[in-house]
Amino acid sequence: MSQKKSLTKLDYFALTFGMIIGIGWVTVLGFWLADAGPFGATLAFGIGFLLFIPVGLCYAEMAGIYPHVGGPIVYALREMGVVASYITGWMLALTFFFVIIFEALSLGWLMETLWPASMGPLLYSFMGSDIYLGHILFGIGINTVLCLTNLKGGSSSGVAQQALTGVLIVIVLVLIGAAVFKGSVDNLAPAFIESANGSIWPGVIAVFVSVPFYLTGFESIAQGISERDKSVSAKSIANIIILSIAVAALFYVAVIISAAAVAPRHELIEAELAAARAFEIGLGSTTLMKIALVGGLLGLLSTWNASIFVFVRAILALGKNRMIWPGFSRTNKGGISIYGISFVIVFVALGVLLGKNAIIPLVNSSSTAVGILFFIVCLCLILSKLKKPEVSRPYKAPGGLFTPILGCLASLYIVILTVMDPFTPGQGVPLEWWLFGGWVLVGVVLWFVGVKARRREQFGLEKMIEVIESED
Numbered sequence: 001m002s003q004k005k006s007l008t009k010l011d012y013f014a015l016t017f018g019m020i021i022g023i024g025w026v027t028v029l030g031f032w033l034a035d036a037g038p039f040g041a042t043l044a045f046g047i048g049f050l051l052f053i054p055v056g057l058c059y060a061e062m063a064g065i066y067p068h069v070g071g072p073i074v075y076a077l078r079e080m081g082v083v084a085s086y087i088t089g090w091m092l093a094l095t096f097f098f099v100i101i102f103e104a105l106s107l108g109w110l111m112e113t114l115w116p117a118s119m120g121p122l123l124y125s126f127m128g129s130d131i132y133l134g135h136i137l138f139g140i141g142i143n144t145v146l147c148l149t150n151l152k153g154g155s156s157s158g159v160a161q162q163a164l165t166g167v168l169i170v171i172v173l174v175l176i177g178a179a180v181f182k183g184s185v186d187n188l189a190p191a192f193i194e195s196a197n198g199s200i201w202p203g204v205i206a207v208f209v210s211v212p213f214y215l216t217g218f219e220s221i222a223q224g225i226s227e228r229d230k231s232v233s234a235k236s237i238a239n240i241i242i243l244s245i246a247v248a249a250l251f252y253v254a255v256i257i258s259a260a261a262v263a264p265r266h267e268l269i270e271a272e273l274a275a276a277r278a279f280e281i282g283l284g285s286t287t288l289m290k291i292a293l294v295g296g297l298l299g300l301l302s303t304w305n306a307s308i309f310v311f312v313r314a315i316l317a318l319g320k321n322r323m324i325w326p327g328f329s330r331t332n333k334g335g336i337s338i339y340g341i342s343f344v345i346v347f348v349a350l351g352v353l354l355g356k357n358a359i360i361p362l363v364n365s366s367s368t369a370v371g372i373l374f375f376i377v378c379l380c381l382i383l384s385k386l387k388k389p390e391v392s393r394p395y396k397a398p399g400g401l402f403t404p405i406l407g408c409l410a411s412l413y414i415v416i417l418t419v420m421d422p423f424t425p426g427q428g429v430p431l432e433w434w435l436f437g438g439w440v441l442v443g444v445v446l447w448f449v450g451v452k453a454r455r456r457e458q459f460g461l462e463k464m465i466e467v468i469e470s471e472d
Contacts, residue, residue, distance in 0.1 A: 008229045012221050012240050014166075015306050020217035020248035021168065025255045026296035027106050027359065028210070030274030036203035038260035039191035042253050044204050048211035049249040051414070054407040055374045056218055056245055057397035058381045060238030063221070064394035065384065067228075070317030071219060072377045077321070079380040079387075082461060086323045086450075088376045089314055090443040091369040095216065096311040098366040098435075100344060101351035102359055103304035104143050108135030109356045110297055113273050114290050127431075129355035139352035146301070147341045150308050152334055168298045172251065175292065176258045178282030183261030190265070209421045210360075212367040212414050214252065217303070218244050219373070220310040234394030258282075308344055315340035321464040322453040324446040361431040364422050368436055371414035378407030 007015075032041040062075045072092060077085035111134060112119055120133035192200040218241045228237075259268065259278035271277035275296060280289035316337040319328025327339050381404040384391065397403045422430040453459065 007232070009232055009236055009240065012228070012232065012237070013244060015309065016218045016221050016240060016244035017248055020215055020244060021251055021303065025252060026273060026275040026293070026300075027109060028363075029256070029259055029278070030269045030271060031360075032207050032256060033260060033265060033274060034269040035193060035206040036200075037190050037193045037265075038188050038256050040193055040200055040204045041207045041256050043192075044207035044211055045215070045249050045252050045256075047204075047208060048215050049245060051410040052215055052218075052245050053242065054397075054399075054403045054410060055378060056241045057238065057399075058378045058404050058407045059219055059221075060234075060241050060395050061393060061397040062377060062381055062384070063237055064234035065391060067234075070314065072373060072380070073314065073317045073321075075380040076376055077461070077464060079383045080376070082323070082464070084376060085321075085464075086318070086443075086447060088373060089318045089323060090439075090446075091373045091376075092219070092314045093311060093318070094369040094436075094439045095366050095373060096307045096314070097344075097347075098362045098369075099213075099307040100143070100304060100311065100348050101354075102362050102366070103300050103307065104139035104348055104352045105135075105354065105356050105359055105362075106300055107138050107142055107297070107304075108132075108352070109273070109359075110293065110300065111135075111138050113276050114293055114297070126353075126355045127357040129357040131353070131355045135355070136352050140349045142301070143304070143348045143352075144345055146305050146308055147345050149305070150312060151332060151336050151338075151341055168302060169251075171292055171294070171296070171298070172255060175262075175279060175282060176254055178279070179258035179261040182282055182284075183258070185261070187261050187264055188257070205417070205421070209418055210363050210367060212370040212418065213363045215245060215248060216366075216370045217248075217306065219377075220306050238395045238397075308341075311344060312337050312340040315343065318450075320467050322457060322459040323450045325449050326453050326457075358431070361422070361435055364418055364430075364432040365435040365439075367418040368415055368432070369439075371411050371418060375408055375411035375415065378404040378411060382408070 032044075035041075036044060059072075063071065066074045066078060068074045070089070073085050073089040076088040112132075118134045118138075120137075123131050123133055123136070125131065193203040194200055195202045221237060221241060221244075255275075259275060259282075262282035263278050267281070268274040268277055273293075276289055276293055279292040280286055283289055283292065315324070315328045316331070318324045319326055319330075319337065319340075325339075328337050328343075330338055332338055381397070382401060385401055385404070399406075419433075422432045424430075
């Protein structure tokens with residue numbers, strides 16, 4: 001069943017911006033300040049913003065050429081073939097599936113601060129983290145509710161996203177106001193954290209490794225582009241992508257500087273949740289702090305909701321093209337993959353069992369997948385410009401070939417950095433490598449399931465293209 005054409009410009013901005021921001025600033029603010037300092041963390045996000053601009057422009061041009069569900073899966077299929085398309089789709093799926101688990105784990109951490117009594121009995125410990133019954137129930141329960149909401153289709157998801165994103169922005173403005181009226185410039189020292197040899201770059205790089213994870217999300221617009229309202233043009237898509245990246249980068253910078261200004265550095269980095277401590281000092285009340293943290297909860301739900309939106313559509317595209325089990329292509333009346341939603345409900349429940357100390361490895365693994373995904377999209381645009389100069393391009397990224405080449409180089413840098421940074425000689429294989437390798441292994445198994453289905457149904461490249469384009 002084809003998708004409903006219901007998403008407006010506001011829906012798209014809410015989905016992309018809401019996907020980019022979220023709970024990260026609440027749960028990892030202390031790490032950013034400890035590793036790099038307020039201005040070091042700001043510099044890391046500034047570099048990430050500059051690197052993401054050419055990638056975003058490449059996405060916008062490719063989305064105009066191929067406005068179909070699946071986004072980069074379609075680009076790679078058209079420009080590079082079935083194998084590259086599957087790699088793209090599986091990296092896309094990894095990125096957003098790990099984000100969903102990240103949000104489920106973060107929810108338990110946040111609820112532990114907001115409502116400690118809700119945690120219930122201690123069940124077990126894993127990787128140095130205590131896992132309580134409340135952690136598991138909150139993660140599984142809210143994930144199920146969001147999945148059922150997404151079953152209603154893009155319009156319902158877009159409305160929810162607008163509400164969640166709007167309230168989150170208001171809550172963060174409260175923090176900024178507290179910094180203006182109660183903050184002190186003295187609290188911003190040290191602006192940068194220096195290494196033993198006096199360099200600021202190790203700290204900046206430590207934060208930058210996670211920036212791809214915290215600034216990604218604009219590609220969600222490509223997943224829902226076939227559901228756009230008639231008022232949304234190709235140029236509008238490009239503008240929304242760049243605007244969402246820019247506003248999200250400013251959002252993170254505002255949070256970092258504001259939180260650092262209201263409290264001494266040592267109090268923030270020693271707190272269980274640095275953002276909670278910043279709100280408590282800035283607002284002068286534990287109660288007001290908890291109210292403000294509800295904004296963090298809404299940000300979590302915003303990103304969580306958008307991640308489900310993207311993941312389910314990626315799985316749908318892979319199923320329709322017989323790259324994985326064809327059952328993932330079965331949809332309800334809203335055009336949503338029933339088994340894709342079921343996959344999220346079941347396997348996120350397993351991911352919740354890992355505990356909050358798995359959050360950073362999940363972030364790093366997702367960042368690696370983001371880099372691979374971005375590289376393929378930028379490479380697809382290069383191939384399109386070289387091999388198909390005559391193709392209709394509703395939007396053209398400025399800079400000609402220079403822009404996608406720059407995007408490829410930026411993406412490769414992200415991959416190399418995120419793979420190597422977690423590795424410490426003599427400390428064994430990082431959890432990041434196990435997580436990424438495990439996802440790749442599952443992908444290999446599903447690939448061969450898809451091979452069997454394609455052979456049985458004589459599902460070749462031309463048939464895949466026909467299926468994709470029939471959606472419009």
